[in-house]
Amino acid sequence: MTTEPLLQLRGITKRFGPTQALRGVDLDLVPGQALALIGENGAGKSTLVKTLTGVHAPDAGEILLDGRPVRFARTQDAQAAGIAAVHQETVVFDALSAAENIFIGRPPLRRLAGLRVIDWPRMRCEAQQWLGAAGAQFPAHTPTRELGIAQRHQIEIARALSLQARVVIFDEPTAALSRAEIQDICRLVRQLKAQGVAVLFISHKFDELFAVCDRYVVLRDGASVGGGEMATAQEAELVKLMVGRAVDDIYPPRRRSPGDVALRVQGLSHPTEFADLGFEVRRGEVLGFYGLVGAGRSEAMLALIGRQPDATARVELAGRPLDLHDPAQAIAAGLVYVPEDRRGQGALLDLPVGANLTLAALAGPRHAWRGRLSHGPWLSAVRERGFAQALMERLRIKAASQDAPVASLSGGNQQKVVIAKWLGLQPQVVILDEPTKGIDVGAKQAVYALIEDMVQQGLAVILVSSELPEAMHLADRVIVMRRGRQVAEFAHGAPAEAIAAAASGMVQEAQPC
Missing domain, CATH: 3.40.50.300 (P-loop containing nucleotide triphosphate hydrolases)
Known part of the structure; x- marks a missing residue:
């Protein structure tokens, strides 16, 4: 099997306003190999994945496919080039069946009375085959809203397989899976490698990275700071590269x-x-x-x-x-509860950090905020900001300001916001x-x-x-x-x-x- 890179990134740079998300990133994806992309939340991994899948266009640098420069103006361009992604937060539509989600935007068609209509039996049959290849054991016609997180991941994997992808990106696919399901994911990665697919694997779990990956690249603050062979890597060295310090x-x-x-x-x-x-x-x-x-x-x-x-x-x-x-x-x-799904249940991502931090106090029992957030019968903006600022300092929440949307924070800081919201009630x-x-x-x-x-x-x-x-x-x-x-x-x-x-x-x- 060839060791020549199938997909190459050279000097990829991306900025969002004052934030430099990527700083000249280089990496190679080789057929039949899995590359571990390692980095803290906020290191630039998600931006890099979105650049590879056509969501973002790089400000500088180039993407080479089979040695030739390519540019993905939209996600369909990346899919057409054979690049598919399986995400931690599943991208599926609850109102559709598993089969419809697998073939979303590209259903098989047949002619009927001179018209081209969806070939439903063929779509369900082919979807069932791809679900089987992904290790799923539920019917293709099952409504997605009836499926759990692990089964939704299987739909995404089946979709990637159905695209005959040459590059498959696994973006934290095992975060919500059981041990048996994680083993299924690792088995699938090995299967894809055996078929000559180039895999980019992102995970915070080092045992998974060592189990399935051949090489690694470490990102820190949007830049490539190290890379090499997984066989000779040490976990302590990788952690030090990630965070810029030893974490004993x-x-x-x-x-x-x-x-x-x-x-x-x-x-x-x-x-x-x-x-x-x-x-x-x-x-x-x-x-x-x-x-x-x-x-x-x-x-x-x-x-x-x-x-x-x-x-x-x-x-x-x-x-x-x-x-x-x-x-x-x-x-x-x-008695308060910090949910597992911080994005769906724990925080309002589009609202500012300050608004999220005071949300529980405002919606909760009156004694929880009377005198601290109000001035007489009225809500005090000054006291509300002071309340939020105290929580930000207490939990060392890193944000540009209280007015920054929670979505702009790293995963760790988002989690701190969710926890701080309840600690403000003094539970x-x-x-x-x-x-x-x-x-x-x-x-x-x-x-x-x-x-x-x-x-x-x-x-x-x-x-x-x-x-x-x-x-x-x-x-x-x-x-x-x-x-x-x-x-x-x-x-x-x-x-x-x-x-x-x-x-x-x-x-x-x-x-x-």
């Missing part, structure tokens, strides 16, 4: 003295999602919930804040009964659902430090995580869920093998902490 231990020192019980839950059940969960979390403590995708962790947390109408339980917050079906009461009592218990999903190692370090700061101030934290090292290092105790059941509980320092075995079903009995 991303987990902060533990200095905890748990206090009184803040939240006690007994018999938390739902007819279809989970059953008979019971636990308590103390002030100044992190209680972890670990399990594979589909274990029911997020659903249980949503029930605690009143978002599961059919759930039942006996819940006490600070010794007082809590109505399980009243989100406003949960928030007023001091007693904070539920963090996958707080580091899709953010880089440097941003993770900042979130971990924030969690440690929260427990030092006496907050009780419930951490839902599908990353075992994260749950092990941050949590004082880890509850393992499997298929809606609480199957084990482990104290800090328990072996990873035991926790993983419980999550996978090898341990059936709950173990004492």
Whole structure:
């Protein structure tokens, strides 16, 4: 197989107003090889992907395909050149079927009474074949709104395969997938490489990069700062290239003295999602919930804040009964939830940072903001900005100003905004659902430090995580869920093998902490 580059970037530069997003980036994509694109959030990876797929045109530099300069004025030009992308945030239409999403904009046609109409049987048949090649096991006619995140990824992969792509870009495709689904993605990447496809693979998970990638390029502040062979790379060296400094231990020192019980839950059940969960979390403590995708962790947390109408339980917050079906009461009592989907549920991306930071206080119970955001009966713009500024400084949120839209921030800073919005209410218990999903190692370090700061101030934290090292290092105790059941509980320092075995079903009995 040839080692000559199929696609080359030479000196690619891109600026958005005062922001220099790309600074002379070079990289080569070779048929039959996977190139790891590594960098922190805000390093320029997304801009580079959008340049390759025709969303953005570079200000300077050139793109070479088969050694010849090309220019993509629109996404269709990149697709016609054989470039396809599979994104972390799936790009599918809920109102359409899986087959319609695969062939969006290019359905197979047939002649009928002199007219060219969509050939529906052929489209469904071919879509089913591509879904099968992507490892999907659902019918092509299934409405996309009925499918989960992993299945939506499979639609995007099937779409890329149907385009007979010569270059496939995987942009954080595994962020929301289970271990088995991640293995399917890695298997598909190897299959594409064997077929001579050039792959660009973006992930914050180094084990995936080492498993499927042949070479790497590291971006920092929009510039290429290093590259080489994955076989000879060291994770510590890659991290240092990413962040410009050595990160010996991303987990902060533990200095905890748990206090009184803040939240006690007994018999938390739902007819279809989970059953008979019971636990308590103390002030100044992190209680972890670990399990594979589909274990029911997020659903249980949503029930605690009143978002599961059919759930039942006996819940006490600070010794007082809590109505399980009243989100406003949960928030007023001091129980808040930071969702997994920060883009869809956690923040209003088009609104300014300041407006997002004060949103919960304005919409929440009156005692949460009276006197701090108002002047008499009126909202005070001065106090509102002061409230937001204090949160930005406390959480070290990096933004041009309060007026910058949240969408312009890196993933790590977006997550800080979502967390800060609720910390402004001075809660007693904070539920963090996958707080580091899709953010880089440097941003993770900042979130971990924030969690440690929260427990030092006496907050009780419930951490839902599908990353075992994260749950092990941050949590004082880890509850393992499997298929809606609480199957084990482990104290800090328990072996990873035991926790993983419980999550996978090898341990059936709950173990004492």
